[in-house]
Amino acid sequence: MGSADEDYIQGQIAKQYRNPKASSVKVSLEYEPFAVEEDLMSEVVSSDIEKLQKMVRDGQVSYADIVMCFWNQILKDKGYNAVISLDETVIEEAESLAYADTHDLLYGMPVLVKDNIATKNLPTTAGAAVLKDFQPKQDAEIIKRLKEKGALILGKTNLSEWANFMSTDSSNGYSAIGSQTKNAHGEFDVGGSSAGSSVAAAFGFAPVTIGSETSGSIIYPASQNGVVGLKPTLGIVSQDGIIPISKTHDTAGPIARTVKDTYVLFKAMADVKESAKWDKTSLSGIKVGILTNQAVQDVYRAEDGEIVSRAEEELRNAGAICTHISVDAAAFTVDYLSILKHEFHSGIQSYFRSYGKNGLTLDNIFAFNEQKKADFAPYNQELIRQSLEEQYPKKAIIEASKWNQATARKALDQAFETVDVLVTLSNYATVLYAAAGYPAVTIPGQKRASGEPVGVTFIGKNMQDVQLFEWAYAYENQVKEQSKHKG
Numbered sequence: 469m470g471s472a473d474e475d476y477i478q479g480q481i482a483k484q485y486r487n488p489k490a491s492s493v494k495v496s497l498e499y500e501p502f503a504v505e506e507d508l509m510s511e512v513v514s515s516d517i518e519k520l521q522k523m524v525r526d527g528q529v530s531y532a533d534i535v536m537c538f539w540n541q542i543l544k545d546k547g548y549n550a551v552i553s554l555d556e557t558v559i560e561e562a563e564s565l566a567y568a569d570t571h572d573l574l575y576g577m578p579v580l581v582k583d584n585i586a587t588k589n590l591p592t593t594a595g596a597a598v599l600k601d602f603q604p605k606q607d608a609e610i611i612k613r614l615k616e617k618g619a620l621i622l623g624k625t626n627l628s629e630w631a632n633f634m635s636t637d638s639s640n641g642y643s644a645i646g647s648q649t650k651n652a653h654g655e656f657d658v659g660g661s662s663a664g665s666s667v668a669a670a671f672g673f674a675p676v677t678i679g680s681e682t683s684g685s686i687i688y689p690a691s692q693n694g695v696v697g698l699k700p701t702l703g704i705v706s707q708d709g710i711i712p713i714s715k716t717h718d719t720a721g722p723i724a725r726t727v728k729d730t731y732v733l734f735k736a737m738a739d740v741k742e743s744a745k746w747d748k749t750s751l752s753g754i755k756v757g758i759l760t761n762q763a764v765q766d767v768y769r770a771e772d773g774e775i776v777s778r779a780e781e782e783l784r785n786a787g788a789i790c791t792h793i794s795v796d797a798a799a800f801t802v803d804y805l806s807i808l809k810h811e812f813h814s815g816i817q818s819y820f821r822s823y824g825k826n827g828l829t830l831d832n833i834f835a836f837n838e839q840k841k842a843d844f845a846p847y848n849q850e851l852i853r854q855s856l857e858e859q860y861p862k863k864a865i866i867e868a869s870k871w872n873q874a875t876a877r878k879a880l881d882q883a884f885e886t887v888d889v890l891v892t893l894s895n896y897a898t899v900l901y902a903a904a905g906y907p908a909v910t911i912p913g914q915k916r917a918s919g920e921p922v923g924v925t926f927i928g929k930n931m932q933d934v935q936l937f938e939w940a941y942a943y944e945n946q947v948k949e950q951s952k953h954k955g
Contacts, residue, residue, distance in 0.1 A: 473766075473767050473769070474769050474770070477657050477769065480639065480640055480657040480658075481655060481656070481657060483639035483642070483648075483847075484639055484640070484641065484642075484648055484650065484651075484655075484657065484658060485650070485655045488639075488642075488647070488648040489639070489642060489647070489648065489846045489847070490647050490648070491597065491644040491645075491647070491843050491844060491846070492840075492843050493597045493600050493644055493645060493843075493844075494644070494645065494646070494647045495552055495553065495600075495645055495646065497542065497543060497546045497551065497553075497554060499539075499543060499554060499556075501539070501540040501543050501544075502536040502539060502540055502559075504533070504536050504537055504540055508529065508533070508537065509537045509540055509541065511523075512529065512533070512534055512537035512538070513537055513538060513541045513672035513673075514672060515675075516675065516725070516726050516728065516729050517573050517574070517577055517675050517676070517728070517729050517732050518573065518728070520534055520577065520675065521567070521573060521575075521576075524567045524576065525567050525569075530562070530563070531562040531563075531565045531567075531576035531620075532559055532562040532563045534562070534576065534577070534578065535558055535559055535562045535578050535620060535622065536559065538578045538622060538672070538673060538674050538675075539554065539559075539622070541671065541672055541673055542554065542622075542623070542668075542673045545671050545673075547650075548649065548650045548652065548667055548671070549626055549641075549646050549647045549648055549649045549650065549664070550625055550626055550649055550663070550664040550665075550667035550668045550671065550673060551580065551623050551624070551625055551626065551664060551668060551673060552583050552593065552595075552623070552624045552625060552626050552643075552645055552646045552664065553583070553590050553591060553623050553624045554622065554623040555589055555590055555621060555622060555623055557589065558578070558620050558621065558622055561620055562576065562620055565618065571618055572617040572618060572736065573732045574614065574617045574618065574619045574676075574732055574733065574736045575617060575618030575619070576618055576619075576620065577619055577620065577674075577675050577676065578619075578620050578621075578622035578674045578675065579614060579619050579620065579621055579622060579674055579675075579676055579677065579678065579733070580622055580623055580624070580625050580664075580665065580668045580673060580674040580676075580677040580678070581611065581621060581623075581624055581625065581665075581677070581678045582624070582625050582627055582662055582664065582665050582677075582678055582679050582680050582720075583595060583624040583625060583626065583627055583643075583645070583646070583664070584627060584630075584631050584680060584710060584711040585608045585610065585611065585678060585680065585709060585710050585711075585720060586604035586606065586607055586608040586611065586709035586710075586711075586823055587604065587607055587608070587611055587621055587624065588603065588604050588605060588606055588607050589621065590603075590621070590623065590624050591603055591624070592604050592624070592711070592823075593624075593643075593645045594627070594629065594630050594631065594643075594711045595626065595627050595628070595629035595630070595642075595643020595644060595645045595646055596629055596630060596634075596643070596644060596645065596833070596844075597644040597645065597836070597837070597840075597843075597844040598828075598832070598833050598836040598837070598844075599645075599825075600645060602824075602825055603824070604709070604823045604824050605823060605824035606709070606823065606824075607709065608706070608708060608709020608710060608720075609706035609708035609709055610678070610705060610706055610708075610709070610720055610737045611709065613706075613736060613737060614736050614737070617736045619736065622674055625662075625664030625665045625667075625668050625677060626641065626643055626645075626646030626647075626649045626663060626664030627641070627643060627646070627649075627660070627661050627662060627663060627664055627665075628640055628641055628642060628643065628660035628661035628663060628685075629642065629643035629644060629645075630711075630713075630851075630852070631661040631680060631682065631685060631711070631713055632660045632661035632685060633682070633713045633808065633812055633851050633852075633855075634845070634847075634849050634851055634852055635845070635847040635848045635849060635850060635851060636848060636850040636851060637847050637848055637850075638660070638847045639847055640657055640658050640659055640660030640661070640663055640689070641658040641659070641660050641661075641663030641664070641667075641689075642847070644843070644844050644845075646664065649663040649664050649667055650667070651667065651692060651693060652666075652667045652670035652671050652693045652694070653670070653693065653694060653919055653920065653921055654918070654919055654920070656692060656918070656920040656921075657692055658689060658692060658693070659688040659689030659690070659691065659692035659693065660685060660688065660689055661679075661680070661685040661689070662679025662680060662681070662685050662686050662689050662690070662697075662723065663689045665677040665678060665679040665686075665689070665723050666679065666686075666689035666690045666692065666693040666695055666697065666723055667689075667693055669690075669693070669695040669723045669724050669725055670693040670694055670695050670725070672725070675724065675729055676722060676723070676724045676729050676730070676732065676733040677722075677723045677724070678720055678721070678722060678723070678733070678737070679697065679720070679721055679722075679723050680710055680718065680719065680720045680721065681699045681717075681718075681719055681720075681721055681902075682713045682714055682717045682718050682808065682902070683717060683804070683898050683899070683902040684895035684898035684902070686698070686699045686721045686723065687699055687894065687895045687898065687908055687910045687923070687925055688894060688895040688898075690723050690910050690912075690923060691893070691894040691895065691910045691912075691921065691922060691923030691925070692894075692920070692921060692923075693921060694912040694915075694921035694923075695723055695724065695725055695912055696723065696724055696725065696726060696727050696729075696730040696909065696910065696911055696912065696940070696944075697721065697722070697723045697730070697909065697910050697923075698721045698722055698723075698730055698734055698907065698908070698909045698933065698936070698937070699719065699721050699901065699902075699907060699908045699909075700719055700720075700721050700734065700738060700907055700933055701905060701906060701907045701930055701931050701932070701933055702717070702719055702905030702906075703719075703905070704719075704738045704739060704740060704907075704931070704933060705719050705720050705721065705734075705737050705738050705739075706720075706739075707719065707720075709823070711816075711819055712811065712812065712815035712816065712818075712819055713808055713811065713812050713815070714804075714807060714808045714811040714812065714815070715811055715815060716804070716807055716811060716869050717804065717807075717808070717902055717903075717905075720737065721734070721737075722734045722737060726944070727909075727911065727937060727940045727941040727944045728746070728941065730909075730937070731744055731934075731937045734933065734937070738933070740933065740934065742934045743934070744934050744937050744938050744941070745938060746938070746941055747938065747941075747942065748941070748942055748945045748946075749786075749787060749942065750938045750939055750941070750942040751783065751786040751787050751788045751939055751942040751943060751946070752786070752787030752788070753787060753788075753789065754787070754788050754789065754888045754889065754939060755788075755789050755791070755886070755887040755888045755889075756783050756788045756789065756790045756791070756887060756888065756889055756890075756891055757790075757791055757792075757793035757883055757886070757887035757889070757890045757891065758776065758780055758790055758791070758792050758793065758890075758891050758892075759793065759794070759795070759890055759891065759892040759896075759897055760792045760793065760794050761794045761795060761797060761800065761897075762794075762797075763797065763800035764892055764896045764897055767896055768896075769916075770916075771916050771917065772893060772922075775893060775914050775916070775922055776892075776893060778914065779891065779893075779914060779924045780891075782913075782943065782946050782947055782950055783891070783943065783946075785946055785950065786942055786943060786946040791886075791887065793883055793886070793887060793890070795879040795880060795882065795883045795890075795900065796875075796878065796879035796882060798875055798879065799875055799876045799878075799879035799880070799899070799900055799903070800899055800900075801875075802872045802875055802876055802899055802903045803872075804868070804869075804872055804902070804903060806858070806860055806865070806868065807865055807868055807869055807872070808855075809851070809854055809855040809858055809860070810855075810858075810860045810865045811865075812830070812851075812855045813830050813855045813856060816828070816829065816830050816833070817829045817830070830852060830855060830856055831856060833852060834849060834852050834853060834856060837849050837852075872903040873903055873904060873905060875903070876899070876900055876901075876902075876903035876904035876906075877904045877905075877906075877930075879900065880900060880901075880904050880906060880927070880929075881929075884929050889926050889927065889928055889936070889939060890926070890927040890928075891924060891925065891926055891927070892924075892925050892927070893914075893922055893923065893924060893925060894910065894922060894923050894925060895910075895925070896925075897925070897927060900927065901927050904930075905930070906927060906928060906929065906930050906932075907927075907928045907930075907931075907932060907933045907936055908925055908926065908927045908928070908936075909925065909926050909928075909936045909937065909940050910923030910924065910925040910926075911923060911924050911925075911926070911940050911943055911944055911947070912947075913943075913944070913947035913948075913951070914947075924943065926939060926940060926943075
């Protein structure tokens with residue numbers, strides 16, 4: 469979560485790189501690397517899922533070899549603090565797997581999971597000191613689905629503590645357990661709260677990673693680290709087992725280096741039968757609305773106008789019909805902070821009652837942190853305090869949620885009467901799709917002069933996730949094609 473204006477960015481860079489914090493409970497990945505040839509490791513960690521499966525089919529590697537390569541890659545760059553924990557049993561699990569054409573593409577593939585999603589074989593900490601040794605008694609529903617497909621849970625990724633719903637002055641990607649996650653491309657804001665999952669995807673720590681989003685927490689860090697990230701239609705991916713902020717907004721979502729790999733993970737996570745049709749020309753004739761609302765332009769950073777123009781040119785070259793569009797400005801007045809505070813308070817107690825730490829409440833968490841505030845809550849815990857102290861009538865919360873959703877959906881649905889998809893940069897229009905519950909996908913390819921990545925974000929209609937992937941694939945290929953010509 470968080471906006472992207474220049475003052476905010478400079479403040480984040482100061483926290484993340486000039487004065488980073490580290491707590492007494494920070495974990496370390498004290499493991500030895502496996503004996504793997506450098507050439508093989510380089511090929512494996514740079515390959516997409518289809519190529520990895522082909523390598524196994526052709527006898528070039530085993531699933532255990534693949535896991536060992538990614539394991540070593542994590543250890544090689546562990547100083548970026550993207551990964552919190554690794555599962556030592558995963559190699560043995562991989563050794564028991566054998567290729568078959570009938571298996572899902574995710575079969576035998578290592579997956580890294582944001583550490584606010586329940587995994588019974590690994591701690592689930594939300595990055596918080598109070599949860600350092602918390603071992604859920606069952607997997608989250610999405611983890612069960614992945615395991616049924618044969619996926620291997622390699623480890624857990626760092627995050628902005630409590631998914632960035634702890635502090636009013638937080639550092640993106642910081643947690644007491646994982647310390648400060650660093651951007652994969654340089655001293656740039658790493659983004660939050662799915663910082664570890666995004667950095668892990670960028671570095672090739674796993675073919676795919678899982679993040680979660682309440683409001684911008686997949687789209688923003690994916691954009692900042694130059695990877696693909698999907699915030700799914702609300703409800704299409706199970707919330708069960710995700711440490712909650714808000715049942716009205718929370719969802720898990722896939723992150724990877726390519727559109728196709730992101731889609732493979734999405735299909736395994738989501739309850740959706742529709743399949744993507746991969747066509748590099750799928751944007752041809754599609755009506756694209758470039759968002760030009762003043763509320764969007766107000767958070768533009770230097771160069772953003774030029775970047776939008778470049779993206780528009782690429783979309784036109786891909787055959788899209790581009791127009792500039794402003795949606796109903798009322799949608800940008802949506803305010804869901806009170807909803808998040810109310811649902812965070814009640815959701816935490818309910819979650820730990822179900823997942824094996826019965827009795828843990830937000831009051832307990834706040835008191836625990838206050839004992840060693842400089843250590844356990846160096847950026848304050850104002851959002852936890854406010855969630856405890858501010859009382860909202862249930863009826864008012866329900867009415868506010870309905871108004872927010874209706875207002876955002878009305879604005880987007882009106883826009884979709886004249887265009888097929890809306891486009892902006894990064895998380896600049898998060899308030900729209902977050903309140904509406906509509907899907908959004910960010911695609912890499914743009915960079916500022918400094919080398920800082922910027923994602924181009926497509927916002928789609930309700931349940932249009934698969935179609936968004938198809939258009940994202942066409943755009944991804946257009947960016948690559950134009951990059952070749954420039955090179």
